[in-house]
Amino acid sequence: MDTNNKQSVVHDGWDEYANKRIYQSRGKVGIWRSLGLGAFSFFSISMQGLVGAWLMFFYTTFAGLSAGQGATIFLIGRVADAIVSLIMGNISDNVYKYKIGRKYGRRHLFILAAAPAVLIAITMWVAGMNFWYYLITYLIVTVLMSTLQIPWETLPNEMTKDFNARTKMSTTRMVLAGLGGMLTQFVPAQLFKYFPKSSPEPYILMQVIFSVATFFLILITYHTTWEHFVTKKEAKKLEAEALEENNGQKPNLKSELKNYFSTFKIKTFRLHMGIYLSSYFATILFSTVFVY
Helix, strand or coil: CCCCCCCCCCCCCCCCHHCCCHHCCCCCHHHHHHHHHHHHHHHHHHHHHHHHHHHHHHHHHCCCCHHHHHHHHHHHHHHHHHHHHHHHHHHHHHHCCCHHHHHHHCCHHHHHHHHHHHHHHHHHCCCCCCCHHHHHHHHHHHHHHHHHHHHHHCHHHHHHHHHHHHHHHHHHHHHHHHHHHHHHHHHHHHHHCCCCCCCCHHHHHHHHHHHHHHHHHHHHHHCCCCCCCCCCHHHHHHHHHHHHHCCCCCCCCCHHHHHHHHHHHHHHHHHHHHHHHHHHHHHHHHHHHHCC
């Protein structure tokens, strides 16, 4: 054995993880790789995609809740989602500072956690429970979705610097999300053929189908994507930049919120945010009313 070419691995809890598979580029990003990344988009569909179309109807028909109670649950969930979304990106960006983040990846750690977490969405569709049960289950699912999906959305920028490749990945995942949205209407329609309209069973069954399928699709994303490994040198540089941005002080929640809200000073950002929120609200409103 040629010992001259053999590199010794320093078990320091940092560099020893640099050669893990999740940090290794596996060639050109083509359609199959894009499909692997986009498969994760079914996570939001299985966790919340069914919610927009069917959950309010389920609450008022099989859970004994009023429309006002259902709307209250959605409102509290949206507020919680906004708060978690503000801090989750920062958590994912900085989890490399800990051994678990370097070992499993600051993005792939959350992708791996998403696989079993997607099964929790099934708990929302249990009939005959009280208001607090439905509020808690909805909050858990909503918070989990933001916690686990935001790190995944950063992967295209880490997998390649090529604009065309990133565009291909983004387009593919949007197409898959669109197809998934169609399935949220098609699958329940097929189940309703075999169950009476007075039965809550097709609702929990459709969630089981989507959750189990998504469990395996998430694993496909985990094994077909990679991310950037933050070296010790890069970590020092990032810490120095963070200190410079915060006038020599370590970043905290207050400084992160300040940086976030500073983006509203940009007119173009405000315009696009308004368009997004308006279209999102209109889509949810239409799909909810359409069911009734």
